[in-house]
Amino acid sequence: MRILVTGGAGFIGSNFVHHVVRETRHDVVVLDKLTYAGNRENLAGLPEGRVTLEVGDICDAALVDRLVAESDAVVHYAAESHNDNSLNDPSPFIQTNIVGTFVLLEAVRKHGKRFHHVSTDEVYGDLELDDPAKFTETTPYNPSSPYSASKAGSDHLVRAWVRSFGVQATLSNCSNNYGPYQHIEKFIPRQITNLIDGVRPRLYGQGVNVRDWIHTEDHSSAVLRILERGEIGRTYLIGSDGERSNKEIVEILLELFDRPADDYDLVADRPGHDLRYAIDNTALRTELGWEPQFTDIRAGLADTVRWYRDNEAWWRPAKDAVEAKYRAFGQ
Structure with a gap:
């Protein structure tokens, strides 16, 4: 496949691009605005024949339309994601996370492309420290910050486009990531x-x-598994039982x-x-056969x-x- 990866020069997105190039024969087009959190160097060393970087905004409808038309699938990582920044100025979070997702959904609807939307467990709010429960696919949304509220809004858009327009989309909500290429504000x-x-x-x-910490390599393998085998319209929770x-x-x-x-x-x-x-990843494990590899958080x-x-x-x-x-x- 030719996969369009939005936000593919950021932390989690670039790790996914590296994973795809290493583990598959798919080609990748990265669409990234290269804000402070995006970095060309995150894609250094990848083969030019298989990875192409397009510098641009997911809110640019003409650019998104062209790139989606030229691709077989879209994996949507691009997002404003730092909670502290959302408290200081929520406006970029609304623009990128909600408007940008809308622009992408309209393009994949027009061209009939496969779409995977990457989200966060923060849309569910939080749990008490002594609560044995974990987030599941049916946990009600209860976001706490402008960041998590904007991601919740984008999730609802994806589900609405699946139901109303038949968009071929899946969703994933992942716990906190760590690993290479993460911006030092985190x-x-x-x-x-x-x-x-x-x-x-x-x-x-x-x-x-x-937080339920997961190595970004495990997140990448889970997203790829969902893209290749996930049931359209389903939400999968990604976590590695790493509560600390x-x-x-x-x-x-x-x-x-x-x-x-x-x-x-x-x-x-x-x-x-x-x-x-805390994430209940039962569906991902039992239905798609995914298992995390980085289970020792100290290592x-x-x-x-x-x-x-x-x-x-x-x-x-x-x-x-x-x-x-x-x-x-x-x-």
Whole structure:
């Protein structure tokens, strides 16, 4: 196939492109606006004959129409995704996550193309820390931030286009990703790069918030499996049973850097900070036969630390600006 990957120069999207090139014979066209979170270097080393980068906006209907017409399938990763940024200025999240998804849906409807929509578990809100329940495909939506609300809106658009217009679409809601190429404004790479610089990590509140961490390589393999075998109209939840509190993640990272387990600072909590996310991935495992490979989070984090150590030139230019922004908010 020829797959159009929106946001394919960003963190999760670029890892998917690498996975597709390595594991299949499909060709890939990446559509990416190359905002601060997109980077040409994320696609470095991929064969030019199989991967093409188109710089542009998913809200550009003419460009999207042409690229969709030339493709067999669309995998839609492009999104504004940083919660803190959505609290400071929600407008780009509405434009990209909702309007951009609408533009793509209209193009795949017109040309009759297969569509997979990548979303987040944050659309479900949060769970209590002591609640044994997990998110399922039928959990009611209850988003907490402008980011998760905009992603919830885009999910509803996809389902409506499937039902109303027969668009051949599937959806996935994934837990928090970690791994190579993640922008250093995000939680894990920020802690890693601070530790590389000898700076104490910083935790929101008391660090008790729990996320269901998944290595981005496992996310990529799940999306590919859904694209190739998923039932049209279905939503699949992607997670690897990796529930850990932010405090536990920082303690593992401190251990990897030979630092004391309590060598971190607590900072002001983020407004509306969700307590806990947890994914029930039963349908993905039983119906599509998918299994995560990175089940040891300590080993996955060690691999991620090595990547950031080995690729300082990739993240160093943005470091000062990211830390200055956090300092302005007392974080």
